[in-house]
Structure formats: C-alpha cells, structure tokens
Amino acid sequence: MLVFNFWFFSGLAIISALLCITRRSPVVSAMWLVVTMFSIAALYIILGAQFIGAIQVLVYAGAIMVLFLFVIMLLNLGRDEPTDLPGWWGHAITFGIGTLLIVELWAVTRIVPAGEVRLPAGTMDRVMEQEGVVGAISSTLFRDFLVPFEITSVLLLAAVVGAVVLAKRRI
Amino acid sequence: MTPELKGFLLLGLVKSLVGFGALVLGVAFVTWVERRQAAFHQDRLGPNRVGPFGLFQPIADGIKNFIKEELVPADANRILFLLAPALVFTPGLLLFAVIPFAAPMPVSFDFSLPLLGRFVYDDAMPMMIANLPLGLLFVLAISSLGVYGIVLAGWASNSKYSFLGGLRASAQMVSYEVALGLSVISVFLVAGNLTLTGVVAAQQAMLWYVLPLTLGFVLFVISALAETNRLPFDLPEAESELVYGYHTEYSAMKFAMFFLGEYAALITMSALMATLFFGGWDIPFTSWDEGEPSVIVSLTTLLVFLLKTFSFVFVYIWIRWSLPRFRYDQLMALGWKVLLPIALGYLMLLATAIWILEHFNIEQNLVYGLILFAVNLPVIYVLFWILDSGRLVFGYGGQRRMTN
Numbered sequence: 001m002l003v004f005n006f007w008f009f010s011g012l013a014i015i016s017a018l019l020c021i022t023r024r025s026p027v028v029s030a031m032w033l034v035v036t037m038f039s040i041a042a043l044y045i046i047l048g049a050q051f052i053g054a055i056q057v058l059v060y061a062g063a064i065m066v067l068f069l070f071v072i073m074l075l076n077l078g079r080d081e082p083t084d085l086p087g088w089w090g091h092a093i094t095f096g097i098g099t100l101l102i103v104e105l106w107a108v109t110r111i112v113p114a115g116e117v118r119l120p121a122g123t124m125d126r127v128m129e130q131e132g133v134v135g136a137i138s139s140t141l142f143r144d145f146l147v148p149f150e151i152t153s154v155l156l157l158a159a160v161v162g163a164v165v166l167a168k169r170r171i
Numbered sequence: 172m173t174p175e176l177k178g179f180l181l182l183g184l185v186k187s188l189v190g191f192g193a194l195v196l197g198v199a200f201v202t203w204v205e206r207r208q209a210a211f212h213q214d215r216l217g218p219n220r221v222g223p224f225g226l227f228q229p230i231a232d233g234i235k236n237f238i239k240e241e242l243v244p245a246d247a248n249r250i251l252f253l254l255a256p257a258l259v260f261t262p263g264l265l266l267f268a269v270i271p272f273a274a275p276m277p278v279s280f281d282f283s284l285p286l287l288g289r290f291v292y293d294d295a296m297p298m299m300i301a302n303l304p305l306g307l308l309f310v311l312a313i314s315s316l317g318v319y320g321i322v323l324a325g326w327a328s329n330s331k332y333s334f335l336g337g338l339r340a341s342a343q344m345v346s347y348e349v350a351l352g353l354s355v356i357s358v359f360l361v362a363g364n365l366t367l368t369g370v371v372a373a374q375q376a377m378l379w380y381v382l383p384l385t386l387g388f389v390l391f392v393i394s395a396l397a398e399t400n401r402l403p404f405d406l407p408e409a410e411s412e413l414v415y416g417y418h419t420e421y422s423a424m425k426f427a428m429f430f431l432g433e434y435a436a437l438i439t440m441s442a443l444m445a446t447l448f449f450g451g452w453d454i455p456f457t458s459w460d461e462g463e464p465s466v467i468v469s470l471t472t473l474l475v476f477l478l479k480t481f482s483f484v485f486v487y488i489w490i491r492w493s494l495p496r497f498r499y500d501q502l503m504a505l506g507w508k509v510l511l512p513i514a515l516g517y518l519m520l521l522a523t524a525i526w527i528l529e530h531f532n533i534e535q536n537l538v539y540g541l542i543l544f545a546v547n548l549p550v551i552y553v554l555f556w557i558l559d560s561g562r563l564v565f566g567y568g569g570q571r572r573m574t575n
Contacts (some may be wrong), residue, residue: 027248028251031319031323054305054311055312057315058312061312061316062312062316063315063345066345069322070338073322073325073326073337073338134308
C-alpha cells in the first residue's frame with residue numbers, strides 16, 4: 001500500500017510538473033503547479049512528516065498559488081501567450097539547463113550523507129511518539145535553533161521592505 | 172488484511188457515507204431555513220407550499236435544477252468551467268471529516284461475508300470520520316483551498332462580472348485566512364493539542380473556550396464570515412454591482428453546486444465554532460456525557476452538537492439579513508489593519524498569561540479558565556467600548572447616542 005502510494009504520488013507530481021511547464025495558458029499552468037504541490041505534500045505525509053505536509057498545502061497550495069493566480073489574472077495573462085524562448089538558441093539554453101539538472105540529480109543520488117548529519121534509525125518515530133506531530137519540529141526550531149530561525153525571519157522582512165520600496169515610488 | 176483492519180475500514184466507509192448524506196440533507200434543510208428566516212426578517216411568509224411548512228421546497232428546487240438547461244458560455248475555458256463547481260463543494264465536505272460530532276459509541280461486531288471474509292470490531296468508535304493527528308492544521312489547510320473554485324469559476328467564465336468576482340474572492344480569502352489562522356492558534360495555545368477530540372476533551376476538563384478565549388472567538392466568527400463569503404463580506408457575489416459575481420454564467424445543476432458548496436461551508440464553519448469554542452458535543456454542568464461510552468450518551472451528545480451547530484447557522488443567517496455589505500476598501504482595511512494586529516497582540520497577551528499561569532503551576536481547571544476570562548475582559552472592553560466607540564456593539568443607535 002505504502003509503495004503504491006509513493007509511486008502514485010511521485011508519478012502524479014512528475015506528470016503535473018511536466019504539464020505545468022508545457023501548457024501555454026498561465027492559469028492552466030498554475031493549476032497544474034497546485035496539483036504538483038499537493039502530490040509533494042502527500043509524499044511528505046508518506047515519509048511521516050505530517051506537519052510539513054499540512055504546511056505545504058496551507059502555504060504553497062493555499063496561499064502562494066492563490067496569489068500567483070491573482071497576479072496572473074490581474075495582469076490578464078490568462079489567454080495563450082507565445083513562449084519566452086523562441087528560436088534555436090532558446091532551445092539550446094533549455095537543453096543545456098535541463099542536462100545540468102539531470103547531471104545534478106544523478107550526483108545527488110550518489111552522495112552518502114556523513115555520519116554526523118544522519119539520524120539513527122527510528123529517531124523520528126521516537127520523537128513523534130514523545131512530542132507529537134508539531135512538537136518534534138517546534139522544539140527544535142524554537143529552542144535549539146532559535147537564532148538562525150529569527151535571522152531567517154529578518155531576511156524575509158528585508159525582502160518585504162525591498163518589495164514595497166521598489167513598488168511604491170513615494171512612501 | 173486482518174479482520175480488525177477490515178472492520179475498521181468498513182466502519183470508516185459507513186461513517187463517510189452517513190456523514191456525506193447528513194451534510195447534503197443538512198444543506199437542503201439550511202437552504203429552507205435561510206429562505207423562511209429571511210422571509211420572517213422581512214415580514215413575509217417565505218416558501219410554505221411544498222410539504223409541511225414548505226419543508227420539501229429544497230427537493231422541488233433540486234429537481235428543477237436537474238431539468239434546467241446547462242449553458243457553457245462561448246469562449247469559456249470548458250474544462251476549468253466544469254471543474255470549478257466541484258472545487259467549491261469539496262473543501263466543505265472534506266472539513267466535515269475531522270469534526271467529532273458525538274461521544275464515542277461502543278460498537279462490536281464479528282461476522283463473515285462470502286468473498287470478503289471476516290470483519291471484526293470491538294471498541295468505542297470515535298464519532299468522527301477521520302481522527303487525524305493533524306486535526307486543526309488539516310482544517311486550515313483544506314479551508315484555504317476553497318478559494319480555487321471561486322477564482323477559477325470567475326476566470327473560466329470569460330465574463331467581466333465573473334472575473335471581478337473571482338479577483339475579489341482571491342484577495343479577500345487570502346487576507347482573512349490570516350486572521351482565521353491566528354484566532355485558531357489561540358485555541359492551540361490553551362489546548363496544547365491539535366486534534367479536535369483533544370480540544371473537546373480539554374474544554375470538558377476546563378471551561379468552554381468561548382469564555383477563556385472570548386476575543387479569539389470574536390475574531391474567528393468575523394473571519395469565518397469572510398471565509399465563507401457570507402454577508403456582510405459577500406463582495407465576490409455582490410448582486411447589486413456584479414450580478415452575482417463569479418457564478419453569473421452558471422446555470423442549472425452547476426449553479427446548484429455553488430449553492431451546495433456555500434451552505435456546506437456554512438454548516439462546517441458553524442460546526443467548527445461549536446467544536447472549538449462551545450465544547451463540541453459536551454453537555455454543560457454534568458459529567459454524565461464523559462463517562463462510560465454507551466449508545467444513549469452518543470445519541471444525546473449528537474443532539475446537543477446539532478443544536479449548537481444549528482444555533483450558529485441561525486446566527487449566520489440572522490447576520491446576513493441584518494447587516495449591509497461592506498465597501499471593498501473597508502473590507503481590506505478591516506482585515507489587514509484591524510483584525511490582523513488585534514489577533515497578533517492577543518496571541519502575545521495570551522501566551523504571556525499562559526506562561527505566567529504555568530509558572531505558578533496552576534492546573535487546567537475551572538479557575539485557570541476564569542483567570543484567562545478575566546484577562547480577556549479588559550481587552551474586550553478597550554476594543555469594543557473605547558476604540559470602536561460603540562459602532563459595532565451598539566449599531567446605529569449607539570452611534571447616535573455617542574454623537575449627542
């Protein structure tokens with residue numbers, strides 16, 4: 001059952017990702033991207049990371065993609081558009097980047113993580129048993145790694161301020 | 172598969188079917204309630220011809236909707252146009268799966284069927300379709316998806332009015348989702364548990380959360396109104412300016428699906444309010460319902476839960492027929508400049524209060540709840556009687572009194 005679920009959702013993720021980049025209409029592409037997000041959330045849940053799965057749906061599928069759709073619709077990009085990379089050099093660039101990504105993927109499967117970063121088998125189950133689905137993440141995030149977490153939030157704040165400054169001429 | 176697993180799956184199937192049927196029946200009933208109640212608000216009778224008190228009116232409407240012609244506008248994106256009504260209906264239905272609607276019922280069976288084999292179950296069956304460890308997070312995640320149906324309906328119709336409705340819906344729902352999530356976090360903070368069964372149990376041990384989390388409840392009600400696109404927040408529909416907004420182009424059963432979706436969301440949100448802030452299926456002032464699980468206890472608590480849910484449905488409809496619609500900039504200002512800061516400040520206050528209470532080793536009992544209620548009171552007073560200067564609480568009369 002678990003194996004079937006894994007293949008089903010990974011297949012769905014890959015197919016919908018392909019459809020996302022091949023559809024001409026931006027709205028349809030965005031909807032396929034939502035399906036991809038969903039399949040990835042399902043994969044997280046299969047891996048036992050239920051919290052991350054729920055957050056994936058809540059943040060990516062529920063908020064970010066809605067904003068994407070909002071912007072696409074607001075700019076009225078809804079109808080069919082020509083591709084951004086016309087001509088033979090466009091194909092060359094896409095082919096080059098694609099090859100690079102495949103090589104990278106192949107390299108990633110070869111790497112064996114160092115012993116220090118690998119958790120001993122069964123750690124996740126034990127932590128989930130003790131602290132619940134959310135506690136396992138929150139105690140790490142808000143106790144052990146509080147300072148890096150806060151620095152990340154400052155980074156996001158800087159991005160927000162930057163976006164406002166760029167968008168508004170007079171503040 | 173083991174016989175126990177098969178018994179569990181069988182029960183899950185039965186519960187899903189019963190839950191689905193109950194929700195659809197509830198939707199039909201609520202449409203009737205809405206029309207009758209609206210009529211009484213406007214001093215008329217409402218539909219009272221079909222069946223006793225007009226109770227069969229929704230069935231007649233359903234048949235009418237099946238027979239009507241299905242129209243798809245020219246230049247509409249056909250697939251998305253057909254998909255949108257289903258996407259509106261699904262989230263309301265999915266949310267219903269995690270709400271516990273009665274005390275656990277003891278179920279015990281052991282039988283065999285040809286081909287399928289033996290089915291065994293012998294335990295107190297939780298009266299909810301799925302007891303997810305994620306519970307409330309699942310609720311937040313799924314309710315955030317409700318907007319897709321509306322946005323796609325607006326875009327795929329290829330019509331100005333629908334399109335504006337869809338745009339409004341996406342901005343509104345993303346804005347109010349934040350306030351909704353933050354008000355639910357106040358429940359997390361006190362309950363310390365994500366599952367809805369856990370929240371109900373915590374309220375039985377303490378107090379209904381409407382008292383210790385009064386402001387959280389107010390925030391939840393307001394943002395739930397906005398999330399379900401009900402008046403005074405039904406800007407995406409706004410029949411006076413947008414000709415029913417996102418479902419202008421829909422006809423027959425597809426239009427009815429939007430209707431079903433809206434009322435399913437209404438019922439689920441009411442059930443959530445009852446569960447999160449009014450003790451779920453808990454019967455107040457007695458611990459009889461928390462004792463040994465039995466069929467009678469389950470049925471009584473189910474009745475109590477339905478009573479609570481439908482009183483919220485009543486309040487929803489009451490609000491709809493009493494208040495005028497917001498202007499769009501007012502809606503956005505309320506969401507981002509009023510609800511969001513209040514919710515954030517309230518969370519900090521609440522977290523501090525809980526930290527102090529834990530510091531003094533006070534257990535989660537009645538006293539704990541009353542102390543939190545005492546923390547809420549001054550905040551409520553400052554917000555509604557001083558900062559709001561009587562507009563929300565007293566309405567027009569209060570405003571006049573203030574200016575005199």
